[in-house]
Amino acid sequence: MREVRTDKDALLIIDVQNDFCPGGKLAVPNGDEVIAPINALIPKFRHVIQTQDWHPADHSSFASQHNARSEYETIELNYGTQVLWPDHCIQGTTGAEFHPELNTVRSTAVIRKGFRAGIDSYSAFLENDKTTKTGLSGLLESIGIERVYLCGLATDFCVKWSALDATDFGFETILIKDAVRGIDLEDSVASAFREMDDAGVSIIHSTDLR
Ligand code: VGL
Ligand code: ZN
Numbered sequence: 453m454r455e456v457r458t459d460k461d462a463l464l465i466i467d468v469q470n471d472f473c474p475g476g477k478l479a480v481p482n483g484d485e486v487i488a489p490i491n492a493l494i495p496k497f498r499h500v501i502q503t504q505d506w507h508p509a510d511h512s513s514f515a516s517q518h519n520a521r522s523e524y525e526t527i528e529l530n531y532g533t534q535v536l537w538p539d540h541c542i543q544g545t546t547g548a549e550f551h552p553e554l555n556t557v558r559s560t561a562v563i564r565k566g567f568r569a570g571i572d573s574y575s576a577f578l579e580n581d582k583t584t585k586t587g588l589s590g591l592l593e594s595i596g597i598e599r600v601y602l603c604g605l606a607t608d609f610c611v612k613w614s615a616l617d618a619t620d621f622g623f624e625t626i627l628i629k630d631a632v633r634g635i636d637l638e639d640s641v642a643s644a645f646r647e648m649d650d651a652g653v654s655i656i657h658s659t660d661l662r
Contacts, residue, residue: 454626454661462499462597464576464618465490466604466611468554469505471540471547473605478540480606480633484551489631489658490603491555496661499560499597501588503576503610505541506548506564513572514539524637531581534572535637543567563588575613577621589621599624601661607634612644615653626654628661 471477473484494500507513515523515536523538541548550556563586565573573579577588592600600623602615611632618625627648634641649655 454656456496456601456661457599458498460596460598461497462501462592462600463493463497464600464602464604464614465500465502465554465559466576466602466614467503467505467541467606468551468604469541469547470549470551471505473551476540477538477547478635480635483605483633484553486604486631486633487551487553489628491553493601493603493628493631493658493661494555494558497558497601499595500558501561501563501591502550502556502559503563503565503588503604503614504548504550505566505573505610506543507541507566508569509539509542510569511539511542511566511572512570513537513566529570531571534580541566561591563591574610575617576610577614577617592621592623597623599626601626601628603628603631603658605633607632608636608640608644609634612648615648616651619651619653624654625652626656628658629655630658 472480515521521536525536526533565586571579600618615625
């Protein structure tokens with residue numbers, strides 16, 4: 453059992469949005485299964501922070517913006533390799549809204565990301581250029597957070613990069629394995645778990661927390 457320290461711990465809920473759930477534009481297989489364990493975790497925390505993928509319609513991560521390119525292909529953009537996605541989480545659309553069954557009442561902050569047309573942002577901390585901050589690290593530091601618990605979508609993209617950056621910013625980082633689901637392109641879920649483990653991320657089950 454692990455005890456939540458309400459003053460020093462934060463729950464980070466990554467991208468639990470309609471487009472990442474079944475029926476959405478970039479549906480993560482069984483993505484909606486994260487909602488029940490996340491809703492059960494929320495009351496244990498004082499600091500609950502959500503991220504929201506929030507793209508303009510002409511976002512450069514969309515295959516639709518690149519002539520003759522297909523979804524899930526990769527291309528080189530000025531900051532590195534980028535997977536091309538179906539149009540998803542467009543600002544102001546239903547797909548970009550949080551899933552209606554997610555309890556958002558106790559969330560104290562929402563970090564929107566991916567709103568610059570020319571750069572994608574998987575991580576809750578840094579955009580994909582690995583330089584531009586979202587502001588989350590400063591927020592967490594200023595309220596005295598030392599440890600972050602991660603859950604949400606998708607294990608192999610936004611959750612993974614958020615976890616790796618959390619360790620880089622010096623936070624003790626814990627992944628709640630039954631409260632994440634992945635897209636899984638070429639075994640990317642298995643490699644995400646390996647990379648997180650190698651970086652020192654602890655991997656626990658939601659029922660280990662009290
Ligand atoms: C995500 C791909 C594109 C995610 C967001 O939330 O993991 N993946 N945009
Ligand atoms: Zn996105």
